[in-house]
Amino acid sequence: MTPREAAAKAIAKLPNAIRIAGFDITLQIVPVLESHALNQWGSFSALTQTIQIQAVMPSVYKVIDTLFHKIHHAICWCYDIQDDDKEERVASLMGTVWLQIYRDNPWLARWVLSELHGEK
Numbered sequence: 001m002t003p004r005e006a007a008a009k010a011i012a013k014l015p016n017a018i019r020i021a022g023f024d025i026t027l028q029i030v031p032v033l034e035s036h037a038l039n040q041w042g043s044f045s046a047l048t049q050t051i052q053i054q055a056v057m058p059s060v061y062k063v064i065d066t067l068f069h070k071i072h073h074a075i076c077w078c079y080d081i082q083d084d085d086k087e088e089r090v091a092s093l094m095g096t097v098w099l100q101i102y103r104d105n106p107w108l109a110r111w112v113l114s115e116l117h118g119e120k
């Protein structure tokens, strides 16, 4: 299996949504051309409460990196983290945030371990 095929397989296993701070954020796979038009691997929209991930990725690592990146943008919106927030506030909040995310989305840890290490 090529890295690109492994990435496509990982993307196909993603569920339809991730719960962040009580919001069910839709996970949507978008065609490569649509995402390239925006010059990015994915996006987060607070208006539609959607994380979009490009359908074609170079590797599983880029899929996971992109998903985490977009989850962090969603976290900033859901938990109202601002650009000028102090590091200690953000670090403290992130502990709580990730506790909530792993409690409400047990698939996430399993999916990451499965894609990185082939664990079931």
Ligand SMILES: [Zn+2]
Binding pocket: 069, 073
């Ligand atoms: Zn970004």
